[in-house]
Amino acid sequence: TEEFKRDAIALVDSSGKTVTAVARELGISSESLRGWYRKAKADRGEGQSGELASAEREELQRLRKENREQQQTIEILKK
Template identity: 85%
Template sequence: MGSKYTKRYTEEFKRDAFALVDSSDKTVAAVARELEISSESLRGWYRQAKADRGEGGSGEQTSAERGELKRQL
């Protein structure tokens, strides 16, 4: 069972984290370990960043598309 407290990260921290993945030969898991964050969180941020840059595969939605869907609901 997960913690009832969710740690929040700034957009700047997220950008820096996935930039580190892009600029190094390290895996997402290795970078996540170094930053002491969940590898699944970093993987999700990385996937979303790629989709926002138009590099996402398999129909990933951009952040703008996700925001629009939320507004419609």
């Protein structure tokens, strides 16, 4: 659940343990927890440069879809 993810991420931040150690304690995949952790950091603006926050990713997807639709409309109008 989202609550479990938030708690797991908070545990990594507060415990000083590695993502792998926390994942092992919780019985989940370290790669899953690492992905959640990276996404949370990006959403807080703490991610690596070039990483997009969730809202930015959603906007980019929306804009790309809109662009595709407009390109299709242009092609139809040209014909």
